[in-house]
Amino acid sequence: MGDKKKQKLTPEQQQYQQLEQKHELKRPVVKNCIKAFLVGGTICLIGQAITYFYIYFFNFTEQTAGNPTVATMIFISMLLTGFGIYDHIGQFAGAGSAVPVTGFGNSVISAAIEHRTEGFVLGVGGNMFKLAGTVILFGVFSAFIVALVKTLLTMMGVL
Amino acid sequence: MLIGRQSWQFANRPVIESWASSGGPFEAEGNLAADFDILHDDLWMGQDSYEKAHRHLLEEAINSALQKVNLSKEDMHFMLAGDLINQITPSSFAARTMQIPYFGLFGACSTSMEGLALASFIVNYQGAKKTITGASSHNSAVEKQFRYPTEYGGQKPPTAQWTVTGAGAAVVTDNPDKSGKPVTTSATIGKVVDMGLSDPFNMGGAMAPAAADTIISHFKDLNIEPSYYDLIVTGDLGRIGQETTYELLHQSGLNITRNQFQDCGLLIYKDDQPVQSGGSGAGCSASVLYGHLLNQMKKGVYNRILVVATGALLSPLSFQQKESIPCIAHAVSIEMN
Amino acid sequence: MIQSINPEAGATNDFDDKNVKLAEKVKKDIQSLDEIYDVAVIAGKEDTLVAYKVKHMKRFGMKRIEKEINKKLEKNYPGENFIVSSDFKIFIEAVELRERMKDPAYSEKKAEKQLQRIISLKKEMT
Numbered sequence: 001m002g003d004k005k006k007q008k009l010t011p012e013q014q015q016y017q018q019l020e021q022k023h024e025l026k027r028p029v030v031k032n033c034i035k036a037f038l039v040g041g042t043i044c045l046i047g048q049a050i051t052y053f054y055i056y057f058f059n060f061t062e063q064t065a066g067n068p069t070v071a072t073m074i075f076i077s078m079l080l081t082g083f084g085i086y087d088h089i090g091q092f093a094g095a096g097s098a099v100p101v102t103g104f105g106n107s108v109i110s111a112a113i114e115h116r117t118e119g120f121v122l123g124v125g126g127n128m129f130k131l132a133g134t135v136i137l138f139g140v141f142s143a144f145i146v147a148l149v150k151t152l153l154t155m156m157g158v159l
Numbered sequence: 160m161l162i163g164r165q166s167w168q169f170a171n172r173p174v175i176e177s178w179a180s181s182g183g184p185f186e187a188e189g190n191l192a193a194d195f196d197i198l199h200d201d202l203w204m205g206q207d208s209y210e211k212a213h214r215h216l217l218e219e220a221i222n223s224a225l226q227k228v229n230l231s232k233e234d235m236h237f238m239l240a241g242d243l244i245n246q247i248t249p250s251s252f253a254a255r256t257m258q259i260p261y262f263g264l265f266g267a268c269s270t271s272m273e274g275l276a277l278a279s280f281i282v283n284y285q286g287a288k289k290t291i292t293g294a295s296s297h298n299s300a301v302e303k304q305f306r307y308p309t310e311y312g313g314q315k316p317p318t319a320q321w322t323v324t325g326a327g328a329a330v331v332t333d334n335p336d337k338s339g340k341p342v343t344t345s346a347t348i349g350k351v352v353d354m355g356l357s358d359p360f361n362m363g364g365a366m367a368p369a370a371a372d373t374i375i376s377h378f379k380d381l382n383i384e385p386s387y388y389d390l391i392v393t394g395d396l397g398r399i400g401q402e403t404t405y406e407l408l409h410q411s412g413l414n415i416t417r418n419q420f421q422d423c424g425l426l427i428y429k430d431d432q433p434v435q436s437g438g439s440g441a442g443c444s445a446s447v448l449y450g451h452l453l454n455q456m457k458k459g460v461y462n463r464i465l466v467v468a469t470g471a472l473l474s475p476l477s478f479q480q481k482e483s484i485p486c487i488a489h490a491v492s493i494e495m496n
Numbered sequence: 497m498i499q500s501i502n503p504e505a506g507a508t509n510d511f512d513d514k515n516v517k518l519a520e521k522v523k524k525d526i527q528s529l530d531e532i533y534d535v536a537v538i539a540g541k542e543d544t545l546v547a548y549k550v551k552h553m554k555r556f557g558m559k560r561i562e563k564e565i566n567k568k569l570e571k572n573y574p575g576e577n578f579i580v581s582s583d584f585k586i587f588i589e590a591v592e593l594r595e596r597m598k599d600p601a602y603s604e605k606k607a608e609k610q611l612q613r614i615i616s617l618k619k620e621m622t
Contacts, residue, residue: 013355016407020356020364023402025317025436032314052584061585061617081310090312091433097312106312114308117208131311 036096039089043100047073070101077102081109107131163380165348172342172496173282176230176289176330179223180450181216182442183298183324189428194451195325196223202299202324213242213249213297216326216442218256220293220449224328235259235330236287239278241270241294242441243301243322250295259291267470268395269349270294271327271445272489275466276346278331279491288333293449295326296440305359305475318361320397321434323427327445329453337496341456345381345492349373351472353485359478363400363424363436366469369486370396371407374467377490378413385415388492389461392452394444394468395424397437423447444468456495463494500534500549503591507539508607515539518576522546525572530554531561536590540611546580547587558582581618589614 009017050072054065080086086106089097097103108128115127129136162168181197183204192198197219204212217240225232238257240250241264254261266273274292281287299309301322307313331343352369370393378385385391396404401422408415423444424437448466455461469488478484505523507515519539526535526546531554536547546565550558562580569578581587593610596602 009355013353016354016368017356019406020354020367020399020403023399023406024361024364025399027316055585056588059617061620062583064620065585081312084310086312087310091314093312094314098314103312106310110308110310110312113310114303117210131307 032094035092036094036099039093039096040100041096043073043097043102046076047100073100073102074105077105078109081106082113086110104132104135107135162345163376163382165350165376166345166380167276167280167283167348168345168381169279169283169343171283171333172337172344173279173331174334174337174496175341175343175453175493176332176334177224177227178327178329178449178453179220179227180325180327180446181219181223182326182446183216185298185321185432186323186325186427186446189432191427191447191451194454195446196220196450202297209297209300209303210244210249213244213295213300214252214256216297216324217242217249217253217293217295217328220295220326220328220446221253221257221291224291224293224330224449228330230289230330232257232259235289235291237262237278237281237290239264239274239290239292240328241265241274243267243296244304249297249300250293266468266487266489267472268296268439268441268443269468269470269487269489270441271394271448272346272466272468272491273348275329275331275343275491276348276489278329279343279346282331282333285333290331291328292331293326293328294441294445296322296324296442298322298324298440301440315435316360317435318358318364318397318399319435320362320395320424320437320439321428321432322440323395323424323438323443323446325440325442325446327442327447327449329449339457340496341453341493342496343491344494345377347373347377347380347490349376349488349490351485351487353483355483357478357481357483359473359484361399362395362439362471362484363397364403365400365484366396366471366486366488367400367403367407369488370400370404370467370469371411373488373490374404374408374465375411375413377465377467377492381492385413385419388419388463388465390452390464391415391420392426392448392464392466393420393422393424394466394470394488395437395439396422396469397424397435397439399436400469401425423452426451441470453493456493459495461495463492465490465492501536501591502534503536503594505537505539506594506597508541508597508611509604518544518573522569522573522578525568526565529561529565531557534587536587536594538590538593538611540608543577543579543611543615545586545590545611545614546578547590548580548582549584549587550582579615579618583618586614586618589617 051065051069054060111130112124112128115123179196182195187198206212238259239262271294278290278292354368356365427438467490473484505519519537523537532548534549538545
């Protein structure tokens with residue numbers, strides 16, 4: 001909590017918040033990091049295995065195998081979400097299962113499942129990207145900025 | 160009768176004639192499964208949306224409470240109910256089914272005691288002979304509104320709480336035959352307390368000062384000691400909120416023993432259930448009181464209890480706009496006659 | 497994947513001594529680099545395919561290694577056209593082609609065609 005926010009609190013509120021802090025359970029950060037590392041690593045290992053599967057059995061090179069791998073991983077995470085397993089993985093792994101592309105698939109499909117009682121157009125269609133929408137927006141926006149910077153640098157002859 | 164600053168004493172001692180609770184699959188695995196009248200093994204409960212299942216829970220609890228004393232819904236003069244969903248539709252839609260004159264209440268998770276206090280007040284002053292009051296919540300419906308989608312794999316911090324899927328309802332009457340029945344003797348209406356906390360994943364910490372404020376006011380208004388009660392039970396403070404409230408009460412000089420002070424949100428689930436800090440939701444205090452606690456009173460385990468239901472009066476909009484969480488608590492004293 | 501296969505160098509035209517020699521020499525040249533543990537070379541009519549595997553911990557410098565190899569080849573074999581790739585797919589395809597070429601029934605024309613297919617695979621990478 002920033003100091004700026006603290007200033008707005010009355011002394012009574014500050015005193016209470018100090019008292020409350022004592023009882024508050026802290027997130028076990030180190031433990032969470034280790035879990036995230038292990039689960040995230042396992043997800044990447046599976047992804048690597050799928051990549052090699054595509055290289056061995058299909059006409060994909062290391063470079064082009066990325067696309068079908070991502071699609072497969074998202075598909076798997078969608079199935080896991082639908083069967084109600086992914087949220088349990090998420091509670092255990094935290095960032096480990098949220099950061100890989102599977103987390104993106106999960107955020108899309110969980111929102112779609114959640115709102116299917118409101119119908120396909122306004123429910124599923126309108127809410128599917130409720131969580132993933134920001135990822136897409138800021139992902140595209142930052143890609144645009146990076147591309148712009150690179151183009152300018154190339155034009156100026158720096159790169 | 161008004162007593163002190165913010166309390167009512169019910170001289171005519173309204174009777175809690177019957178009570179019933181219903182719950183979902185997660186509650187069926189919990190500590191108090193035996194005290195639920197109806198338990199579902201499916202969150203959908205045979206309905207096609209969670210909101211309908213939510214309404215269904217309340218209807219079942221009300222019907223079951225009525226059946227126990229052979230009353231029909233036509234015998235009820237008023238119904239007081241509420242929940243956490245937008246515009247309290249599950250309760251209002253249940254009232255449409257029931258066709259009982261209806262007050263819709265919103266006090267977040269404190270709705271159960273708000274309802275019981277008002278029902279007792281109405282009955283005490285002959286505003287009605289028989290009323291029914293209840294509160295409910297449904298995990299999936301409430302999480303959908305306040306948090307992320309239920310299947311979303313976000314990590315909940317250890318301060319988070321699990322919304323109870325459950326409903327509780329009680330029939331409050333002016334029956335002159337009060338022997339062996341629980342009666343409401345007094346109620347304290349809380350004021351909104353805001354200590355500036357703004358983390359929606361730590362409701363217990365936000366609600367603790369409201370609970371403490373109401374409990375302190377209760378003892379001051381009625382001029383009694385905490386030892387008067389066998390049990391002081393809070394609604395859904397959870398682990399953190401309960402510890403904090405206990406410390407606040409001690410600081411204020413109230414002499415409450417640790418065993419005397421419990422929390423519905425901690426009673427309802429087993430320790431090994433993944434609920435982080437405990438249960439929460441309007442259905443939490445309602446289903447525990449109108450099930451476990453009143454059953455225990457009937458068995459003679461407790462004679463006098465003070466139920467303090469706490470509510471966090473936030474909306475998904477207000478916390479996204481970085482507003483702090485205002486909280487409230489209402490207390491009702493229940494005694495065996 | 498991890499172990500070194502060390503495939504023989506070869507040329508699509510076995511009778512063309514010059515090409516076979518070139519392939520063998522290139523293989524030796526590239527193998528002498530520290531970061532590399534496995535090389536497959538196939539010399540075609542005009543293009544020579546060089547596929548290699550980079551040691552795991554050295555993979556951060558893949559771009560630099562590729563540049564180094566290109567420079568080295570250009571210097572040592574002026575006038576030759578090389579297609580250089582660290583891609584695993586290209587490597588296994590090259591090994592497979594070399595195996596097939598051992599069969600005398602596998603014609604030079606077919607081998608050349610297959611080589612061109614591998615080269616086109618490498619070029620479509622983006």
